Amino acid sequence: MKMHNFNSGPSILPQEVLNQAAEAVLNFNNIGLSLLEIGHRTSWFQDVLDESRSLIKELMQLGEEHEALYLHGGATTQFMQVPMNLLDDGETAAYCDNGIWGSKAIKEAKLFGNVNVVASSKDKNHTYINKGFEIPATSKYLHYTTNNTVEGTQWHALPETNVPLVADMSSDIFSRNMPFAKHSLIYAGAQKNMGAAGVTLVVVKKDVLGKIKRAIPPIMDYRIHIENGSLLNTPPVFAVYVSLLTLRWIKKEGGLAEMEKRAKERAEYLYNALDSLPLFVPTVNKEDRSFMNAVFVMQRPELEQPFLDECKKNGMVGVKGHRSVGGLRVSMYNAMPMDSVKAFVELMTEFNNKNL
Amino acid sequence: MKMHNFNSGPSILPQEVLNQAAEAVLNFNNIGLSLLEIGHRTSWFQDVLDESRSLIKELMQLGEEHEALYLHGGATTQFMQVPMNLLDDGETAAYCDNGIWGSKAIKEAKLFGNVNVVASSKDKNHTYINKGFEIPATSKYLHYTTNNTVEGTQWHALPETNVPLVADMSSDIFSRNMPFAKHSLIYAGAQKNMGAAGVTLVVVKKDVLGKIKRAIPPIMDYRIHIENGSLLNTPPVFAVYVSLLTLRWIKKEGGLAEMEKRAKERAEYLYNALDSLPLFVPTVNKEDRSFMNAVFVMQRPELEQPFLDECKKNGMVGVKGHRSVGGLRVSMYNAMPMDSVKAFVELMTEFNNKNL
Numbered sequence: 001m002k003m004h005n006f007n008s009g010p011s012i013l014p015q016e017v018l019n020q021a022a023e024a025v026l027n028f029n030n031i032g033l034s035l036l037e038i039g040h041r042t043s044w045f046q047d048v049l050d051e052s053r054s055l056i057k058e059l060m061q062l063g064e065e066h067e068a069l070y071l072h073g074g075a076t077t078q079f080m081q082v083p084m085n086l087l088d089d090g091e092t093a094a095y096c097d098n099g100i101w102g103s104k105a106i107k108e109a110k111l112f113g114n115v116n117v118v119a120s121s122k123d124k125n126h127t128y129i130n131k132g133f134e135i136p137a138t139s140k141y142l143h144y145t146t147n148n149t150v151e152g153t154q155w156h157a158l159p160e161t162n163v164p165l166v167a168d169m170s171s172d173i174f175s176r177n178m179p180f181a182k183h184s185l186i187y188a189g190a191q192k193n194m195g196a197a198g199v200t201l202v203v204v205k206k207d208v209l210g211k212i213k214r215a216i217p218p219i220m221d222y223r224i225h226i227e228n229g230s231l232l233n234t235p236p237v238f239a240v241y242v243s244l245l246t247l248r249w250i251k252k253e254g255g256l257a258e259m260e261k262r263a264k265e266r267a268e269y270l271y272n273a274l275d276s277l278p279l280f281v282p283t284v285n286k287e288d289r290s291f292m293n294a295v296f297v298m299q300r301p302e303l304e305q306p307f308l309d310e311c312k313k314n315g316m317v318g319v320k321g322h323r324s325v326g327g328l329r330v331s332m333y334n335a336m337p338m339d340s341v342k343a344f345v346e347l348m349t350e351f352n353n354k355n356l
Numbered sequence: 357m358k359m360h361n362f363n364s365g366p367s368i369l370p371q372e373v374l375n376q377a378a379e380a381v382l383n384f385n386n387i388g389l390s391l392l393e394i395g396h397r398t399s400w401f402q403d404v405l406d407e408s409r410s411l412i413k414e415l416m417q418l419g420e421e422h423e424a425l426y427l428h429g430g431a432t433t434q435f436m437q438v439p440m441n442l443l444d445d446g447e448t449a450a451y452c453d454n455g456i457w458g459s460k461a462i463k464e465a466k467l468f469g470n471v472n473v474v475a476s477s478k479d480k481n482h483t484y485i486n487k488g489f490e491i492p493a494t495s496k497y498l499h500y501t502t503n504n505t506v507e508g509t510q511w512h513a514l515p516e517t518n519v520p521l522v523a524d525m526s527s528d529i530f531s532r533n534m535p536f537a538k539h540s541l542i543y544a545g546a547q548k549n550m551g552a553a554g555v556t557l558v559v560v561k562k563d564v565l566g567k568i569k570r571a572i573p574p575i576m577d578y579r580i581h582i583e584n585g586s587l588l589n590t591p592p593v594f595a596v597y598v599s600l601l602t603l604r605w606i607k608k609e610g611g612l613a614e615m616e617k618r619a620k621e622r623a624e625y626l627y628n629a630l631d632s633l634p635l636f637v638p639t640v641n642k643e644d645r646s647f648m649n650a651v652f653v654m655q656r657p658e659l660e661q662p663f664l665d666e667c668k669k670n671g672m673v674g675v676k677g678h679r680s681v682g683g684l685r686v687s688m689y690n691a692m693p694m695d696s697v698k699a700f701v702e703l704m705t706e707f708n709n710k711n712l
Contacts, residue, residue, distance in 0.1 A: 003388045007395050010593055018381055018390045025378040032359045032671070034374050036552045036598065039363050039674065072429040072554075073575065076589035080573040108573055191590050196392045198428075198554045198592030217436040217464055219429065233432035234547050236554030237366055238594055242392065315388070318395065 004340040007318030008149055008293060008331040009171065009191040017245040017335075021196075024241060035241055040234050049230060052244040059247065059256055060180040062203065069202040069222065070230045070240050075170045075189035078200065079105040081220050082166055082185060083112035087140050088212040094118040094139035094163065099126045099148035100324055101168060109143070112214075118142070119159075125325075126151040128285035135161040141184060141208075147172035149192075150322040152295030152329065153288045158182065164208050172292050173201070174250055175334055176260035184208040192292070193250075193259075193334045195243030198236040250334065259334050266332045266341045267291040273345040277352040279303065283327065297327040300355075304328065307351055314347055316340075360696040363674030364505055364649060364687040365527065366547040373601040373691075377552070380597060391597055396590050405586060408600040415603065415612055416536040418559065425558040425578065426586045426596050431457070431526045431545035434556065435464040437576050438522055438541060443469035443496050444568040450474040450495035450519065455482045455504035456680055457524060465499070468570075474498070475515075481681075482507040484641035491517040497540060497564075503528035505548075506678040508651030508685065509644045514538065520564055528648050529557070530606055531690055532616035540564040548648070549606075549615075549690045551599035554592040606690065615690050622688045622697045623647040629701040633708040635659065639683065653683040656711075660684065663707055670703055672696075 005012040028035040031044065038044050049070070056068040071077070082105075087093050091113045095106045097120040109115045116139065119130035126148065135142055141164040147154045149171040159165070164184035173188040180186065184205045191197035202222065209223050218224045218232065225232055250259060271289060274282045274296055282289070282296045298304045304327075311319045321327035332341060361368040384391040387400065394400050405426070412424040427433070438461075443449050447469045451462045453476040465471045472495060475486035482504065491498055497520040503510045505527040515521070520540035529544040536542065540561045547553035558578065565579050574580045574588065581588055606615060627645060630638045630652055638645070638652045654660045660683075667675045677683035688697060 005389060005393055007393060009590065010393060010395060012393050013390065018392065021392070022378040022381040025374055025381060033361060033673070034369065036374065036377070037361055037363060037366060037368050039366060040553070041679070072433065074428060074589045076575045077428065080575055108575075111571055111573055189590060191593075196594055197396070197590045198595055215467055217467055219432045219436055219464075233430045234365065234545060234553045236592055236595065237547075238552055239554055239592065317389070323397070 002315060004314075004316040004343055005318060005336075006316060006330045006332070006340070006344070008322065008329060010197045011192055011318070011331055011333050012335045013195070013242070013246065014249045014335045017242065017249055020245050021238075021242050025238075035238060040231060040237055045237060048241055048244050049235075052240060052247060053230070055244070055247040055251060056201065056203070059174060059250060060203065062181055065207065066181065066203055066205050067226050069204065069225050070235055070243070071200045071202055071225060072236060074200055075101070075168055075187060076104070078168070078187040078202065079108040080111070081222075082143070082187070083109040084214065084216055084220055085222050086166070086185070086208060086212065087113035088214060089113055091140045092116050092136075092138065094135050094142045096120070096130065096142070096144040096159065097122060098129060098145055098153060099151040100322075101148065101150070101170070102143075102145045105143055105145070105168065113140070121153070126153065127283055129153050129155055129288040135159070135163060137163065139163045141166045143168070146178070147290050147292050149293050149331075150325055152284045152290045152293045154290035154292065156287070172290070174247070174256060174259060175263050175292060177256045190239060190243055193246070195246040196239045198239035199243060201243075262334070262338070263291040263332070266336060266338060267294065269338070269341050270294050270330060270332070270345060273348055277348055279352040279356060280348055292331060292333060294330045294332070295321060295325070295327060303355055310347060310351055314343070316344060316347065358671060360670075360672040360699055361674060361692075362672060362686045362688070362696070362700070364678065364685060366553045367674070367687055367689050368691045369551070369598070369602065370605045370691045373598065373605055376601050377594075377598050381594075391594060396587060396593055401593060404597050404600050405591075408596060408603060409586070411600070411603040411607060412557065412559070415530060415606060416559065418537055421563065422537065422559055422561050423582050425560065425581050426591055426599070427556045427558055427581060428592060430556055431524055431543060432460070434524065434543040434558065435461040436467070438499070438543070439465040439468035440570070440572055440576055441578050442522070442541070442564060442568065444570060445469055447496045448472050448492075448494065450491050450498045452476070452486065452498070452500040452515070453478060454485060454501055454509060455507040456678075457504065457506070457526070458499075458501045461499055461501070461524065469496070477509075482509065483639055485509050485511055485644040491515070491519060493519065495519045497522045499524070502534070503646050503648050505649050505687075506681055508640045508646045508649045510646035510648065512643070528646075530603070530612060530615060531619050531648060533612045546595060546599055549602070551602040552595045554595035555599060557599075618690070618694070619647040619688070622692060622694060623650065625694070625697050626650050626686060626688070626701060629704055633704055635708040635712060636704055648687060648689060650686045650688070651677060651681070651683060652685075659711055666703060666707055670699070672700060672703065
């Protein structure tokens, strides 16, 4: 049976990327060795790193002033690493609290300086994105989460401010065009549109670094990673390579404009169904809906499990909501074929008509 | 041509591990999805984690008081994380300086407390392991590197002390039986005997934690990783799985006793040749020689490049010494077949006889 993979992360990847990754585990570029068995300082791997970091900058339309780094530790490490590098004791950073990940970032930043929560959607269970809030011009930076994987909201316009922008783009990076160059720092854990779990992308504008007094451990210091070209220590070689394969696929398919077009088509198709089927109730403010993760509940909660059972029977995985919010969630990342969305809508429609 | 892989890391892995890893990238356990596409909180991945952590404890003969964690960031992150968790401001830890990695660990520890270098082999270019040195009983812990990948030395007996032992075992873990339970903390980056790069093993005795006043960022706090069963954030799923495959292979082949037997056989065969061929000169104190990484130079340095060219012609990769020390190095990790060592010795002998 063909599986329909709605996992929120780790999540669906293009089949050709999986085929190429499997091949590289057996015989990398036909050199007679596995990708897992070659030194990270060989020209073989240097080529992977170079091509990959150059593709990132090309797709994001970034110039010389931005550096792309592959680091360890996931976005959760960035919750600590960002303030460790950018926020001195006594200084204040502005943070937006629009969901579980933003809240975690806030908690960690407080270990390094003052945090001013300039926007929060907590009053309505994070079902919307704040607009028109004040950001003091003295803020060291503004931190926000472009897409809230768990709550199903997404920023469809940049926060308006002149302070340096820092964005956690883990769950919608490379899914749309954005004014990337306007950001001082962008980070993303790589388990959605960017490849396999185990590597983190950090894009940083060099002029934002070196402005604090704290001593930073080398492995946490962005400047040292820049100096070492993402090779301070052994990188997560396989995850970096899968990221390269995924970036190549994105470019070949038409780049971020095409990814955005597909994401909108999938999301519109799904949200239209959610809006028209009485049994399924989307929970998020219409204009803030995520194109990546659609979150909804059943009008009659007792039907949730029977519906999930139907999904399972039809080879649809990953439809359960995050353990912290419950309900249902369908994730539709770059590699998600429209056919899977159509199959899911068909199942919802059938279930709706049978149980209404 | 069959390749002989003497890479120091990332390095040779068993062929059946590579085959199984490639298969999992296409179709994990025959579930119809790739290992890269499944959630880390599914029972599928939980089973991987559980089996893997239990195998680690079984192979290392550890009881309830030790926890095995899979973390991000490589051993280099542990250089920071160990003192961050164990060493308070004003306290002193004892460190052994026996090579490049130990020196780096020392440098990072100084950011968190005082470092007392109780042993150093720097006077002789790290070509030996110190013995019979003093370790003050007031030291918070003693840190040492069991195998020096770059310099080719290895501790063949434990340092004698009653203070808590902390060991970086990155390059010889799972290659021999050791009194693992006597250690309070063991860490190892996983690019040698433990699987694919991108995951770090930390084995920690719980009673050593929670004894400092510093606030530790959650992603760096061993206690929080223990509470979360290595699932605080998305783990490097693929690297964890390759580690499981490698551990299964070690157990099936006969466990650490068998790995040790094979390592000794390989090392003896190689060092015997090095001791008898005048053109090749081992640089390390005989009794401290590493069973994993044999370091040597050419009696006539101008022959180094011609010899490396011969290696290349014969499909032997990874023979060049580390960029920081030069010379030659042959790494012989668990998966290295005796045939590769024999082929290398044959080539050395031929080269010796032709150029003497």
